[in-house]
Amino acid sequence: MLLVLENISKHYTVGDTIIRALDQVSISVDEGEYVAVMGHSGSGKSTLLQIASFLDKPTTGSILLRGKKVENYSENEMAGLRNREIGFVFQQFNLLPKTSAIENVALPLVYANVPAQERTARAEDMLREVGLGDRLKNTRAQLSGGQQQRVAIARALINNPSIVFADEPTGNLDSKSGEEIMDMLDVLHKKGKTIILVTHEADIAHHAKRRIVMRDGHIISDSKDRKKKV
Amino acid sequence: MNIENTIRIAIQAIFTNKSRSLLTMLGVIIGVGAVILLMAIGNGLQVYITGQFDSLGANTISIVPGEVFSSSGGFGSRESQFSAISNNKLRYTDVKEISKISGIRAAIPMVLGNSDISYQSTTKKRSIIGTMPEYEKVRNTKAEKGSFFSSSDNDGGKRVTVLGSLLAKDLFSNIDPIGKTVRINGQAFKVLGVAEKKGGGFGGPQFDDYAYIPFKTYIDIFNDQKVSQIVVQAEDKEGIQENIVQIKKQLGKRLKSDEFSVFETTEILKVINQVLGVLTLGLGGIAAISLVVGGIGIMNIMLVSVTERTREIGLRKALGATPGIILLQFLIESSLLSVFGGAIGVALAFLLALVINQFFPAVVTMFSIVLAFGVSATIGIVFGVAPARRASQLSPIEALRSE
Ligand SMILES: Nc1ncnc2c1ncn2[C@@H]1O[C@H](COP(=O)(O)OP(=O)(O)OP(=O)(O)O)[C@@H](O)[C@H]1O
């Protein structure tokens, strides 16, 4: 197993009330899987994705990456995992302002101690691969939403991560740009990349091979379990 | 992640947000500049006054009419000083008696009056000092060009004069005044010399504007028997207190004790320094306030600029930056901005001090530079790093969520 979450709970305290965003959730993902997490707004999809991608820590539960427990990793070790093992595509793109596409894409390589020249060369290649070979120097203010998301995908892929996470990657895009982004994820999947994405649109979820549905912090269905039962 | 890379990120961040960086630096520049400048003015005043008294000559005793010092140790009231001048009872005979006292090298009279002084069509109203040739040595006022008048000039009541350097410039501009004739109180005087520049003004005597003439000549043309001041040169410093006692005794034979004052010339410096101490304290207070205000400005802009960058910190963490690297980036950024801004502030203060020096004494001290630079750099770095440190400890998601 590439990634295993066991009995993950995440509680937020707001004032006097405790919000159980995740309640005893368990899930395993194999190398090369293409997973879509679905569910109503507030069901805990984003929370699950953030914990699975080491961007946030669970309140309780354990996480195993290739069989190794990582939930007790130090801040620095977590930073290393984020840098090497995962690529994250946000709904709001999250490019650094006033910074060129190349520099945005190269950012993970900075923290991986890749020499400057190699960083630029690799970022250029990656931008060409996502079809932005003619937008290398543009800043986010000079890019359309779809282009910004493609820069973000290039950034997520630059350090060749084990898993690509995407939280509603098409949520801020029109349907045509959204389709383009989904086509790119499909290509990645064909190349063998593990992909976990969150969406509440059935059309988008259909790109994935495995669909998980959440409600109120629980997983209520997982297409993989159903297949096993059949 | 190496230091070189982090420095590069920090510099890049500074240049990516030019206006934010400039604003931050502006806070430091104004804070540092204001403090150094204010302290330079306070210090300049002190240096100036001390210099003035050095130029009055060493080991001298001054005798003036009336009570200069009040019983409480400060200066006497304005009224008592005014009446002292109008009721001046000091006469030339006192000078002669005092010069006989043992341990006294010389006692010379000074009379002070105002008169028109003109050269050709140029006329100025200036102070005229009637004094003895020894004035040159006792008051350390050398003739820079030509010579001071001699004893025979005085004995003969000759119409000769030595001009202060500014007065010479005002009357003659670029012409050499030596040997020319000026008119003082309507009478023709030959210019013997020009005194070397002494500097002055700001409420103190402006020696460079004076015209010096022999004492006897002064008595002749102004018909004034009152001696404005007697300057006594003691033989040595140790004897001064005893000399003062003897002079008081001698003058006391003829005058009431409140009709004259005898004091070591540098003693007045102590009193002036007391007054100046209050002024310096006031200036220091203003400087401290501007240091605090400047500091708050720096703090504010640093807090705002780092807080608005919490999202950036979140993103960098999401991409693999460790808290330490984030901290280092902001430490370098704040240090560069603070130190660079501080340097500009110091340079600016130096320039302004040069300009101010044309009108008012200003002396930039190392202490003020270290103080202003140290305080603002510390504030800049602390408030640039503290919020960054807080943000670097949030999870990437928490930081990214902040708005
Ligand atoms: N930082 C937080 N503080 C408090 N409550 C939170 C926080 N983040 C999420 N929650 C709560 O946790 C629950 C799950 O949120 P989450 O963002 O995972 O939902 P989601 O399924 O992604 O919803 P959406 O489709 O709207 O994005 C919600 O009830 C939400 O209000």
Ligand SMILES: [Mg+2]
């Ligand atoms: Mg969500």
